[in-house]
Amino acid sequence: xxxxxxYTDWETVYEDNVVRVYRLMFxxxxxxxxxxxxxxxxxxxxxxxxxxxSPVAQVNGYINVAIxxxxxxxxxxxxxxxxxxxxxxxxxxxxxxxxxTEGTGRAGRILAVLPDRSRAILELRFLRGCSIKEAxxxxxxxxxxxxxxxxxxxxxxxxxxxxxxx
Amino acid sequence: xxxxxxxxxxxxxxxxxxxxxxxFKASPEEMAAVHAxxxxxxxxxxxxxxNRQFIERVCANIEMVVP
Numbered sequence: 001x002x003x004x005x006x007y008t009d010w011e012t013v014y015e016d017n018v019v020r021v022y023r024l025m026f027x028x029x030x031x032x033x034x035x036x037x038x039x040x041x042x043x044x045x046x047x048x049x050x051x052x053x054s055p056v057a058q059v060n061g062y063i064n065v066a067i068x069x070x071x072x073x074x075x076x077x078x079x080x081x082x083x084x085x086x087x088x089x090x091x092x093x094x095x096x097x098x099x100x101t102e103g104t105g106r107a108g109r110i111l112a113v114l115p116d117r118s119r120a121i122l123e124l125r126f127l128r129g130c131s132i133k134e135a136x137x138x139x140x141x142x143x144x145x146x147x148x149x150x151x152x153x154x155x156x157x158x159x160x161x162x163x164x165x166x
Numbered sequence: 167x168x169x170x171x172x173x174x175x176x177x178x179x180x181x182x183x184x185x186x187x188x189x190f191k192a193s194p195e196e197m198a199a200v201h202a203x204x205x206x207x208x209x210x211x212x213x214x215x216x217n218r219q220f221i222e223r224v225c226a227n228i229e230m231v232v233p
Contacts, residue, residue, distance in 0.1 A: 010228060010229070014224075014225055014228055018216065018221055018224065018225075019215075019216060019221075022215075022216040022220075023208075023215070026213070026214040027204070027214060028201075028205070029204050030181045030204030030206070030207030030208055031180065031181050031184055031185065031186060031187055031204075031207065032184050033185070033186040034186055034187070035214075035216075036216070036220050036224075039216070039220075039224065040223075040224045040227065043224060043227075043228050044224075044227055044228060044231055047231065047232050048231045048232055048233065051233075075197070079189065079190065079191065079196075079197060079200060080191040080192060081192065081197050105209065106205070107205050107208070110202075110205075110206075111206075122206060125178060125182065126182070126206040126207060126209065126210070127210065129182060129210075132175065132179070147171050147172065147174075147175040148171050150171075150174070150175060150178065151171045151174045151175070151199060154174060154178075154198075154203050154206075155195060155198055155199050155202070157202040157206065158198035158199060158201055158202040159198070161201075161202060161205065
């Protein structure tokens with residue numbers, strides 16, 4: 001149990017942190033299978049090295065270090081991202097995630113400042129769940145051009161996201 | 167350019183179907199698009215909530231490894 005600012009058992013450490021770690025992982029990888037694997041990895045790797053009782057802040061710090069390490073390893077292993085390209089310095093920001101609600105939060109703010117066609121293709125795909133053919137039809141372009149629009153819009157969204165962090 | 171566009175399109179398709187996405191060696195530009203797509207895929211309401219079976223399964227795994 002948490003007594004004052006101390007964790008005294010593993011179950012409470014896990015129950016207090018599992019949802020926030022999972023949601024953070026999901027916000028970084030965008031899919032359930034990877035988010036589940038990475039969340040599991042964070043706890044299985046970090047908890048055996050902790051001794052209890054320990055201060056809550058210390059345990060949370062330890063878990064955050066494990067999150068950074070597990071995420072960096074994921075991007076490096078599966079996408080060849082050099083460490084410098086792995087965004088691991090803003091874990092604290094993501095830990096403040098509120099429940100996902102359509103059009104709000106950081107992603108909503110990113111979409112809001114994109115040029116019209118970039119915003120439109122991303123909204124059709126990610127918010128309305130349109131297939132690439134449906135999105136292409138809505139935008140009056142070929143499916144091939146819709147893929148190009150989507151790629152360029154994602155790169156623009158990444159640039160906007162970077163500016164928001166800096 | 168075409169390869170990059172198709173790789174990212176396949177990656178997005180996997181995310182939108184909540185599948186484990188395709189793996190590939192990404193250029194820095196593709197990596198930026200991958201990160202943006204992953205973030206956008208998490209904005210649908212409720213998309214980022216874990217299911218109860220997963221939480222219980224990991225808890226059981228932890229019980230086997232903690233002292």
